[in-house]
Amino acid sequence: MSKSVGRSMARVDALDKAAGRAKYTDDLCDKAALATRIVHSTIAHGLVASVDCAQAEQVPGVVRIFTCFDVPDRPFPTAGHPWSTDPHHQDVADRLLLNRHVRYYGDEVAVVVAENEVAAAQAARLVKVAYNEYPFVLDVQKAMEPGAPQIHENYPGNILAHTQIRNGDYEAACKEPGLMKVEGWYDTPTVQHCHIENHVCTAQMEGGRITVTSSTQIPHIVRRVCGQALGIPWGKVRIVKPYIGGGFGNKQDALYEPLCAWLTTQLGGRLVKIDCSREETFVSNRVRHAIRTHIISWVRPDGSFAARKIECFSNQGGYASHGHGIVAKGMGAFPQIYPCPNVEGDAYTVFTNRPSAGAMRGYGIPQAMWAGESHIDDVAKALGREPGEYRRQIAMPQGFVDGFSKNENYYDSFREVMDKGMAAIGYGRKLHEYQNQTGPVRRGVGMALFWYNTAVWPISLESSSCRMVLNQDGSVQVQTGETEIGQGCDTAFAQMAADAIGIPFADVHIVSAQDTDVTPFGTGAYASRQTYVGGFALRQTGGILKDKILTCAAELTRQMKENLDLVDGKIVRVTDGRELMGLDELATETLYSLAHSQHITAESTYQIKNNAYSFGCTFAEVEVDIPMCQVKLLNIVNVHDCGKLINPALAEAQVHGGMSMGIGYGLSEQLLFDEKTGKPLNNNLLDYKLSTFMDHPHLQAEFVENAEPTSPYGTKALGEPPACSPAPAIRNAVLQATGVAINNAPMTPHVLFARFKEEGLL
Amino acid sequence: MYDLKSLYEAGSVQDAVRLRLEHPEAQILAGGTDVLVQMREGKRAGKELISIYGINEMRGVSLDGDENIRIGSLTSFSHITKDPIIQKYINVLGEAVDMVGGPQIRNAGTIGGNTCNGVTSADSASTLFAWDAVVELTGKDGVRRLPIQAFYLAAGKTDVRPDEIQTAILIPKASYENCFGHYIKYAMRSAMDIATTGCSVNVVLSPDKKAIARARIAYGVAGPIPMRAPSAEKAAGGKPLTADTAEAFAQAVLSDIQPRDSWRASKAFREHIAVELAKRCLTEAVKRAGGEWA
Helix, strand or coil, X not given: XXXXXXXXXXXXXXXXXHHCCCCEHHXXXXXXXXXEEEEECCCCCEEEEEEECHHXXXXXXXXXXXXXXXXXXXXXXXXXXXXXXXXHHCCCCCECCCCCEECCCCCEEEEXXXXXXXXXXXXXXXXXXXXXXXXXCCCHHHHCCCCCCCCCCCCHHHEEEEEEEEECCHHHHCCCCCCEEEEEEEECCCCCCCCCCCCEEEEEEECCEEEEEECCCCHHHHHHHHHHHHCCCHHHEEEEECECCCCCCCCCECCCHHHHHHHHHHCCCCCEEEECCHHHHHHHCCECCEEEEEEEEEECCCCCXXXXXXXXXXXXXXXXXXXXXXXXXXXXXXXXXXXXXXXXXXXXXXXXXXXXXXXXXXXXXXHHHHHHHHHHHHHHHHHCCCHHHHHHHHCCCCCXXXXXXXXXXXXXXXXXXXXXXXXXXXXXXXXXXCCCCCCCEEEEEEEEEECCECCCCCCCCCEEEEEEEECCCCCEEEEECCCCCCCCHHHHHHHHHHHHHCCCHHHEEECCCEECCCCCCECCCCCCCHHHHHHHHHHHHHHHHHHHHHHHHHHHHCCCHHHEEEXXXXXXXXXXXEEEEEHHHHHHHHHHCCCCCCCCEEEEEEECCCCCECEEEEEEEEEEECCCCEEEEXXXXXXXXXXXXXXXXXXXXXXXXXXXXXXXHHHCCCCXXXXXXXXXXXXXXXCCCCCCHHHCCCEEEEECCCCCCCCCCCECCCCCHHHXXXXXXXXXXXXHHHCCCCCECCCCHHHHHHHHHHCCCC | CCCEEEEEECXXXXXXXHHXXXXXXXXXXXXXXXXXXHHHCCCCCCEEEEECCCCHHXXXXXXXXXXXXXXXXXXXXXXXXXXXXXXXXXXXXXXXXXXXXXXXXXXXXXXXXXXXXXXXXXXXXXXXXXXXXXXXXXXXCEEEEEEHHHHEEECCEECCCCCCEEEEEEECHHHHCCCEEEEEEECCCCCCXXXXXXXXXXXXECCCCCEEEEEEEEEECCCCCCEECHHHHHHHCCCXXXXXHHHHHHHHHHHCCCCCCXXXXXXXXXXXXXXXXXXXXXXXXXXXXXXXXC
């Protein structure tokens, strides 16, 4: 069947994007749109006492100023999860359009609407907000202490959620004689997605309905949230999602769309735009959860685990957003990646007065791998074992089935990816060469595995819908609810659709823009699910379309339908391979037939009740300049078993992007806050040290292509996994080079300076 | 959209001086890589601007009659890096300004703007300090020249009078003759960053190349403005090329610099790095001068 799948087709959007023809939200916005500027809180926690707009309203060009006293008191949830009709599984509704109770420095207090950006900015600077200040707390464990400031009602100890793992009998198992105890605390930072296009949305009214155009990953979900936030029927809202400049999970939340939709209702339906600055994106959108993890392993002399304990403290920030799902996913990986019969786990998600944490590429797994894979190297060191060989002994075996998700490890993925990674970087030779170094500059090689699963089943709904429409020339429009956000899914979908129908790749026209009025329902782009989940609906809908085409072909060619096939856009008689007619001829004849005119279309929904493991690893080689407190990354290799590659070139690009994100996570990125005020200190791209390509060595991507049996195309997750294991691999390489274990990411020169001093290297 | 009140474009140095006098509140605009950023942040919102960017006579590198190097204030960083005079006589300056921002910033940003900002982290400044650069300003009464150390008054404040614009930076022949230098920018990433600390060292060796005849060292971000480290210079002057000399030179730096604690870096960390940079810069500068360390 496969003619397009598996080949490195050029991206369907490449030329439009390179030539600047591709339209993004702001490109589509009429110049007459009203501009806005949000007034953010300048305290970390408190109540707004009053907002004085008198001076601001005098600025020429100001249309209206809305404050937290003007908006409806109707809390709504923002997380981009599929809605649950079960109230117990619904997201926490803790947001208002503007807030009187401000919960972080940068919370939304008021919004200026003006005829132009300059007037909006001038007026926003003149809005005077008076506060009743409350004490605030930034640290996750301090927020749990008795007497800590309470950030939300009904969440004692600021604990949004607490879940447990209790497998076997930890307390009894750790008393086994002869065990060694290895214990560590591991910390990860607050980081931001840093997609190139800041969040932007516009809204206007027509025919009593609101149209919101937004840079979002999840148009259908945003429609629901806007409906909930405004208290109007969901069908009164239409969301249009054009091309977007990345999201990485930040745009898997309703950000400013509800506020923008509400504003247009207050402004006579006029077009209004909310366009975030980079500074606002860092603070007032979403960030990655900073998670502190405590791990204890009770290890037998042979290296096997008798018992393990994990505690995770996840810093939620001011609002619930995606909430506990992140740390729950991270803790869930712990008993799977290195199976152990006796595991005790506790995960806490805790409100603090930091920016709200939401979804970000990896969804808890980069944090979990930082802790877990650092810890495995600490165990190996304590045992005197070589970390790679030790992982071979203890990593999840082939045939492992997870009790909850029913995910099965169909292949020996971990050992296969390790083999490939070791060969690629020359692991054994370098490991030997870099032993027992002295001197100021030392080299090391390290590794880390990662655990991932592809989609969200059985925690959430997985369904995908698809529509296909045949044109007179035999080409086909394809629409799905899964969104192109830069990751290349439009191209992968076109390849899968071409093969499912039996037409050339070039004859598939992917409708990239989503419009909830016309696009079939789908929950959007998140997890690492688009190619996997979309594949089911494309395969099924392609089959339906093809069946309809062959029915017409049988009529037109007077042949038995079962003897016909559609191959590369031609009706073929399978018994002798003869081409009977072109699909273009068939489509034209069928549409204009005076006897039996038919518009050939297909539409279907597929609900997926499977999920798929997706595993891999990173190998890193570093040079540590001890007096300079600097780590130079010399080589890095990611190896993924993500099933069959739909498009090898796009797969490689996806891995490069994730590795870059992982390098920044390990070495340089972190959002800093003033301890005295809670103010973010470095919410710009100069002071927030996103790694540049000068900081990267050659990024090497390797694949092990074990076909995923549950997928019609043999594929599984690759979107998030590349970001999961680079940071701990670099950390473990630094450990090999210097003997110094760094447990706090990112490993900045400041952290290295302190640790090298502690360890007597400086 | 920038919040600016008005923009005046100067066609010549004289024109710029006239505009300065007519619009005393106006901000001078050269490459715009700092001013426009600050304007966007609201710091200079609503200001008048005088653009001097079109004054071509202020662009380029040349040798004057006394063979002093003259760098027009509007010369871009990328121009300086590629200029043959710079490469021949003071290559370290070209290397230093090649570490500013990214390629686009280096094409637009100017050495005049870099110094007039008065910030301690400017990548050109420590090298200009270390090479005893002279700043040329032109005002209604003509040209005024002063050593760069006198030009920097305080953090963010330089000695540009209300009628003046900076027109050139000069490197005297006595400064660059037989002199070789090295600059290390210590930053948190390899591009698009400002210096945590920057160190520029240059040396003239004795005729037999066995000893340091003259050493000069300057820092960025070791105090509120760029600064020389005279104790270190004294510690190395006339000394042989030994590890002890390098160590004494580097340690002496601590009696001169005054880094501070901030969220960007601690004082202890900056001091540690400053000493290490002094050692490494001296080592490399001596090698470039043809010296061999014992």
